[in-house]
Amino acid sequence: MTEADNSVGIVTAQLAVFDTPLPLLSGSLIGNWELKYETYGTLNRDKSNAVLVCHALSGHHHVAGRYTEDDAAPGWWDSMVGPGKPIDTRRFFVVGVNNLGGCHGSTGPSSLRPETGEPWGAAFPVVTVSDWVNAQALLADRLGIERWAAVIGGSLGGMQALQWTISYPARVGHALVIASAPKLSAQNIAFNDVARQAILSDPDFHGGDFYRHGTAPRRGLRLARMLGHITYLSDDGMGEKFGRMLRSGEYRFGYDVEFEIESYLRYQGDKFSDIFDANTYLLMTKALDYFDPAADAGHDLAAALSDVKASFLVASFTSDWRFSPARSRELVDALTRADRRVSYAEIESVHGHDAFLMLDPPYVALMRTYLDRVAQEVGA
Amino acid sequence: MTEADNSVGIVTAQLAVFDTPLPLLSGSLIGNWELKYETYGTLNRDKSNAVLVCHALSGHHHVAGRYTEDDAAPGWWDSMVGPGKPIDTRRFFVVGVNNLGGCHGSTGPSSLRPETGEPWGAAFPVVTVSDWVNAQALLADRLGIERWAAVIGGSLGGMQALQWTISYPARVGHALVIASAPKLSAQNIAFNDVARQAILSDPDFHGGDFYRHGTAPRRGLRLARMLGHITYLSDDGMGEKFGRMLRSGEYRFGYDVEFEIESYLRYQGDKFSDIFDANTYLLMTKALDYFDPAADAGHDLAAALSDVKASFLVASFTSDWRFSPARSRELVDALTRADRRVSYAEIESVHGHDAFLMLDPPYVALMRTYLDRVAQEVGA
Numbered sequence: 001m002t003e004a005d006n007s008v009g010i011v012t013a014q015l016a017v018f019d020t021p022l023p024l025l026s027g028s029l030i031g032n033w034e035l036k037y038e039t040y041g042t043l044n045r046d047k048s049n050a051v052l053v054c055h056a057l058s059g060h061h062h063v064a065g066r067y068t069e070d071d072a073a074p075g076w077w078d079s080m081v082g083p084g085k086p087i088d089t090r091r092f093f094v095v096g097v098n099n100l101g102g103c104h105g106s107t108g109p110s111s112l113r114p115e116t117g118e119p120w121g122a123a124f125p126v127v128t129v130s131d132w133v134n135a136q137a138l139l140a141d142r143l144g145i146e147r148w149a150a151v152i153g154g155s156l157g158g159m160q161a162l163q164w165t166i167s168y169p170a171r172v173g174h175a176l177v178i179a180s181a182p183k184l185s186a187q188n189i190a191f192n193d194v195a196r197q198a199i200l201s202d203p204d205f206h207g208g209d210f211y212r213h214g215t216a217p218r219r220g221l222r223l224a225r226m227l228g229h230i231t232y233l234s235d236d237g238m239g240e241k242f243g244r245m246l247r248s249g250e251y252r253f254g255y256d257v258e259f260e261i262e263s264y265l266r267y268q269g270d271k272f273s274d275i276f277d278a279n280t281y282l283l284m285t286k287a288l289d290y291f292d293p294a295a296d297a298g299h300d301l302a303a304a305l306s307d308v309k310a311s312f313l314v315a316s317f318t319s320d321w322r323f324s325p326a327r328s329r330e331l332v333d334a335l336t337r338a339d340r341r342v343s344y345a346e347i348e349s350v351h352g353h354d355a356f357l358m359l360d361p362p363y364v365a366l367m368r369t370y371l372d373r374v375a376q377e378v379g380a
Numbered sequence: 381m382t383e384a385d386n387s388v389g390i391v392t393a394q395l396a397v398f399d400t401p402l403p404l405l406s407g408s409l410i411g412n413w414e415l416k417y418e419t420y421g422t423l424n425r426d427k428s429n430a431v432l433v434c435h436a437l438s439g440h441h442h443v444a445g446r447y448t449e450d451d452a453a454p455g456w457w458d459s460m461v462g463p464g465k466p467i468d469t470r471r472f473f474v475v476g477v478n479n480l481g482g483c484h485g486s487t488g489p490s491s492l493r494p495e496t497g498e499p500w501g502a503a504f505p506v507v508t509v510s511d512w513v514n515a516q517a518l519l520a521d522r523l524g525i526e527r528w529a530a531v532i533g534g535s536l537g538g539m540q541a542l543q544w545t546i547s548y549p550a551r552v553g554h555a556l557v558i559a560s561a562p563k564l565s566a567q568n569i570a571f572n573d574v575a576r577q578a579i580l581s582d583p584d585f586h587g588g589d590f591y592r593h594g595t596a597p598r599r600g601l602r603l604a605r606m607l608g609h610i611t612y613l614s615d616d617g618m619g620e621k622f623g624r625m626l627r628s629g630e631y632r633f634g635y636d637v638e639f640e641i642e643s644y645l646r647y648q649g650d651k652f653s654d655i656f657d658a659n660t661y662l663l664m665t666k667a668l669d670y671f672d673p674a675a676d677a678g679h680d681l682a683a684a685l686s687d688v689k690a691s692f693l694v695a696s697f698t699s700d701w702r703f704s705p706a707r708s709r710e711l712v713d714a715l716t717r718a719d720r721r722v723s724y725a726e727i728e729s730v731h732g733h734d735a736f737l738m739l740d741p742p743y744v745a746l747m748r749t750y751l752d753r754v755a756q757e758v759g760a
Binding site (some may be wrong): 025026027028047117125126130183184185186187189190191194196197198200201202203219222223226227229230234235238239241242243244251253254258259261262265266269282286290292321 | 401405406407408446448505506520546563564565566570571573576577578580582583599602603606607609610613615618619621623624631632633634635638639641642645646649662666669670672
């Protein structure tokens, strides 16, 4: 099969403009905000086949397909979304959205503030997972989608899927929560804070208003990304891929690249720091830290889930140490105690946290089977 | 029991000056070098009761005791070294030494170079674990110690203990290798490289010659230490100690300290960046990366250990994910294949890698029992 056969093909991003101010959990209001989004497939007559794909820390609305014939790379989850793929665009109407605070076209710290004509910078308010879900709900209204057949996400995306079932119980049929956690651990927060400190202490950060200085905290963002990457891969996976391989075959006794793993990480860091907005990175890590739906229910996750109506697929990967299987089981246990419908899969993989973006066959089979059932339910 | 009863008391550091140049693994020679060291207890008549304590990444020669009556803190392993303690100074003559390249009095990047009267800075050569062991052997000669009853170390210190048994098989009775590994994994190297990049990319680093600019790469060193700390603690231990505790009881929606874990890490980073030399930090991480005694024996660790005469105690801690028990078992397996004497203990602890510095009762009992046997063997 050629790519053309199972690709959504050439896609175009769209912009939804909202002029009603959005109240945020922090107490701030954000007025005149925009969401960049893409859709694939066709919304059926009774509007029952819509699927929302929520993105993780560095993701965006461009989930599948290419913008031009010679586009270098497709959307970030092209492997999972397309005709005949597990999230089958012949059956589902799939929506991808760049979250508020993002740097891929939705209103965020690097966007021009209408009031001033300058980038928001440090003035952009901190946004949370529930703020994103509220914004996504307004986009759903705009698209005429009263109820999602499924809301799907990995990692931070999984937290959005979970939040949807709590914030809008009647609007979610199924939540697919993959490689995620119901809240961050102290270690998770610690890694995020080192990443943030790398950015905040970069002399080019200028308190978040680096745009007007014509610079960007690339050093800090590069370090944050290098560190992030370590937590996305498993120890064993890194060992298999890089081991102690030396770039030049021998020790050089200096600080240039010596081990292949150094080369890989520095490349990832450099590339990311060229394209991503540091303020968005900060916001995303804060949204991760703050997410804790049980907190409002006396720290009892089952109580937080008592009004949930969705059915759940929770999936974790054996070598994921960022959000280990134990973290997914916390959610599964709470859903069970709350007497909700939940399927749980702990998938053998060497790919660590990144496995949610990969194509380990048991994972693909699981997604295909589960989403086939969802499609049948909604007659798609 | 009061501290006075089991403390080595007031101690004084000493300096050994060497004027014969030391050849390093890198091919460099280092001339006119000095080692700062301390000793506790008394060398017996047949000089059979000497014990060398090797330090880890941020350690030094000041292992036990205090410099003055009102010294704020004792040496870094005071809990383990003293009269009646597991490394019993009533029986052993204990030597602590600051390694070459250190920043606590031995010749290192922040030392004045005799030829120029300026700090070495970037000109200081990269040193390795086997270089340190060679330097320590010259110190042993100076002290009249032909053979150590035991060489003891945790983490990077354990690597030195292991290297001693390979470089000087006749000079080591017992090697105690605690919370260590026979080589770093790709993930270990990756963490080190992020720490190095934080320092190297700090604008105050000035290519290693920051001394002459009257500055220091404190931002980078602070990040390196924060990151290091995460890897020293276990996920569960951090969870027990800090969890998601908030400093002010509620979310502040900003980038100041919010979670207690952030406060702890930033404090550790700030404190460390005030007192430690960034070039030394770089060197120490390189010594870790390079350590791989099997490499010279066709990557067969058992072959690398074939001439070893020492008996081994290898100990690991269940929650240590920096150098997990599996890494210690690699060494134990190789020692067993090489038909060497080895005892192995995998100690239940929530303290992660830091456990080697703590006093979990089974660990203390193990050290006490093993070292009692060593003392009996040498008639101490």
